Amino acid sequence: MTTVDSPGRHDTANRPNPARWLVVAIPYVWLFLLFLIPFLIVLKISFSLTAIAQPPYTPVLDLGGGISGVIEAFKEFTVENYLWLTEDALYAKAYLSSIEIAVVSTALVLLVGYPIAYGMARAPKAIQPMLLMLIILPFWTSFLIRVYSWIGILKKEGLLNQFLLWLGVISKPLTILNTDTAVYIGIVYSYLPFMILPLYAALERLDPTLLEAAADLGCRPSRAFWRVTFPLSLPGVIAGCFLVFIPVTGEFVIPDLLGGSNTLMIGRTLWNEFFSNRDWPLASAVAVVLLLILVVPIVIFQNRAERGEGAINKVPM
Amino acid sequence: MAAKAIGPVRRTFAPWDDPAAPPFIEFRNVTKRFGDFVAVDNLSLTIYEREFFALLGPSGCGKTTLMRMVAGFEEPTEGEVLLDGQDLAGVPPYRRPTNMMFQSYALFPHMTIEANIAFGLKQDRMPKAEINARVEEMLTLVKLTPFAKRKPHQLSGGQKQRVALARSLARKPKVLLLDEPLGALDKKLREETQFELVDLQQELGLTFLIVTHDQEEAMTVADRVAIMDHGRIMQVATPAEVYEQPNSRYVADFIGDINLIEGRIVDRAGGRVWLDCGEAGGMIEVEQAMEAATGDDAWFAIRPEKISLSLEAPAAPSVNCITGEVWDIGYLGDVSIYHVRLPDGTTMKSTVTNRTRLVERQITWDDRVWLTWPRDAGVVLTR
Ligand SMILES: Nc1ncnc2c1ncn2[C@@H]1O[C@H](COP(=O)(O)OP(=O)(O)OP(=O)(O)O)[C@@H](O)[C@H]1O
Ligand SMILES: [Mg+2]
Numbered sequence: 001m002t003t004v005d006s007p008g009r010h011d012t013a014n015r016p017n018p019a020r021w022l023v024v025a026i027p028y029v030w031l032f033l034l035f036l037i038p039f040l041i042v043l044k045i046s047f048s049l050t051a052i053a054q055p056p057y058t059p060v061l062d063l064g065g066g067i068s069g070v071i072e073a074f075k076e077f078t079v080e081n082y083l084w085l086t087e088d089a090l091y092a093k094a095y096l097s098s099i100e101i102a103v104v105s106t107a108l109v110l111l112v113g114y115p116i117a118y119g120m121a122r123a124p125k126a127i128q129p130m131l132l133m134l135i136i137l138p139f140w141t142s143f144l145i146r147v148y149s150w151i152g153i154l155k156k157e158g159l160l161n162q163f164l165l166w167l168g169v170i171s172k173p174l175t176i177l178n179t180d181t182a183v184y185i186g187i188v189y190s191y192l193p194f195m196i197l198p199l200y201a202a203l204e205r206l207d208p209t210l211l212e213a214a215a216d217l218g219c220r221p222s223r224a225f226w227r228v229t230f231p232l233s234l235p236g237v238i239a240g241c242f243l244v245f246i247p248v249t250g251e252f253v254i255p256d257l258l259g260g261s262n263t264l265m266i267g268r269t270l271w272n273e274f275f276s277n278r279d280w281p282l283a284s285a286v287a288v289v290l291l292l293i294l295v296v297p298i299v300i301f302q303n304r305a306e307r308g309e310g311a312i313n314k315v316p317m
Numbered sequence: 318m319a320a321k322a323i324g325p326v327r328r329t330f331a332p333w334d335d336p337a338a339p340p341f342i343e344f345r346n347v348t349k350r351f352g353d354f355v356a357v358d359n360l361s362l363t364i365y366e367r368e369f370f371a372l373l374g375p376s377g378c379g380k381t382t383l384m385r386m387v388a389g390f391e392e393p394t395e396g397e398v399l400l401d402g403q404d405l406a407g408v409p410p411y412r413r414p415t416n417m418m419f420q421s422y423a424l425f426p427h428m429t430i431e432a433n434i435a436f437g438l439k440q441d442r443m444p445k446a447e448i449n450a451r452v453e454e455m456l457t458l459v460k461l462t463p464f465a466k467r468k469p470h471q472l473s474g475g476q477k478q479r480v481a482l483a484r485s486l487a488r489k490p491k492v493l494l495l496d497e498p499l500g501a502l503d504k505k506l507r508e509e510t511q512f513e514l515v516d517l518q519q520e521l522g523l524t525f526l527i528v529t530h531d532q533e534e535a536m537t538v539a540d541r542v543a544i545m546d547h548g549r550i551m552q553v554a555t556p557a558e559v560y561e562q563p564n565s566r567y568v569a570d571f572i573g574d575i576n577l578i579e580g581r582i583v584d585r586a587g588g589r590v591w592l593d594c595g596e597a598g599g600m601i602e603v604e605q606a607m608e609a610a611t612g613d614d615a616w617f618a619i620r621p622e623k624i625s626l627s628l629e630a631p632a633a634p635s636v637n638c639i640t641g642e643v644w645d646i647g648y649l650g651d652v653s654i655y656h657v658r659l660p661d662g663t664t665m666k667s668t669v670t671n672r673t674r675l676v677e678r679q680i681t682w683d684d685r686v687w688l689t690w691p692r693d694a695g696v697v698l699t700r
Pocket of ligand 2: 380381382420496
């Protein structure tokens, strides 16, 4: 039976199959239309100059002009915006402080999220779907509104201060709103589900007999956590950290609403360049550099993961 | 690989016959319930130091549960488990001098084979050089040295099983619990490993508790076997005793092949029992000391290989002779099994060693044959 079976299987695998190609092509078409093309447009704008015009930059690529029109446009491209990013220290500071805030808040989210995900994965199987729903529930409300509501909680006469005063922990209201602390609180709150979900997925499929085996071999539970549970949840940790770190680096809403005037984040800078200064080319350059800062380390990381500890990312279960 | 002669050593080893021998693992009226379900039912069992003890029984009868109570993953609902005289209640698994080979292997997927085997040794804070030597020794034992650097998912089922075995053996625990350790191995490798296990157990003086579905395996490796059913132990005895003197129809039927004939005890005298088996077997005479009263219902049990088959009626009137027709012949290579239909329609099986080649076989389908056996070949069972 196998001798009849296996050549047949090979044939279908080698024969050019339109349906197969379609399936393979869908993600590429998606990426091409919704990622690469917009990126190229932004990239092009970043090499332009501001102009008081519609659109507010020059040169405008006129495809009607044919090849020569494209060449003309290329001749007018300039790297001035990128030079400007290096000249004004504000940008470097904004990038660095964004990354710093993103690193710290990713660590915070991990610290808060891991125990929650762990508890969920260990909860009785029957209530796990409900716990999962509770984690996803905040998404039913708009992100903006949820961040806004933190203003009500954190402001001088807000709920938190009232509660602490009532408890007698403090004698006069704390200034939390419009500080970095408020930004961290907002980020941890908003991004927690993005950490918990991949962590839970990794922890939930962990075979409990592995922990029994570790105990059987003389390993106490605390050690077993670091030697078995944590390494096996690493794919979830990595996925969760990326899901938090990347959007937080470019975060605009939270620092704008909860942060103070000295909370410097690149997302805010970008917003200002784009909408307040109407400097599209500079804003585009800021965005392109941000993308490079985020993508390059990820690509390096992925490459190393593939070559070296590849197996850890694809733990067979 | 060389299997050492195990005969002389083993024959003298019988602590279970010695009332003064201290028990090593002891179950005292142990009951384990999962909700309403009784997995282990008021079970008492004593296992001695250096014993190779096998648990046999159908799927779901509680073998794994019994082992998990020794390893510390389940606490008995009632009763107690003692190890070396100490009550194990409340002792966590990582403090128990036992190691278990899991039925599902439970290998750490993120560690190499080497690291898996070294895991327990590292917990014991063994010096590095010693760990390496022991890992090497274990890899050689299970013939996986070339695979040391692989991860579990890069191994076949049988190879994984051997890693699990090596990992549980590496610490040379006082008690080794083996839950179907050799099920995924091919026959040849299984037999080799069986001998290795026995060797190792002898050499290190360890106590092994093994679960197996393979009766032959239990017979080969174990000093004693326990036959379980529904959380209870039906019989505990040496393999030979279990085979030759089963204490119930359940055990007789579970181990090996058996012919069972229903009858009634009609007389008892001088260490003999007479059983009236009606149309099927006539009057059967058995040499056996037993307590049953005359008139009791009983079953005569005899192994197929203990029945002789002939084409002619025995010359002199003999005890235990019945006649029937050959209904079917099962050829197994070394032996053939003859299914003989008795006048009342029941069939008896008789195994005949194939001393000649098949074509020259004398007895064939539809032949009238006589089945005879001596008084001491079978047993009378009352339950
Ligand atoms: N955690 C549990 N919760 C509920 N029932 C259980 C649990 N563990 C085992 N059981 C039940 O207890 C009985 C005995 O299980 P056990 O695993 O000891 O069987 P076993 O003899 O090892 O079977 P097998 O030969 O198939 O491995 C089974 O009927 C099983 O369904
Ligand atoms: Mg089992």
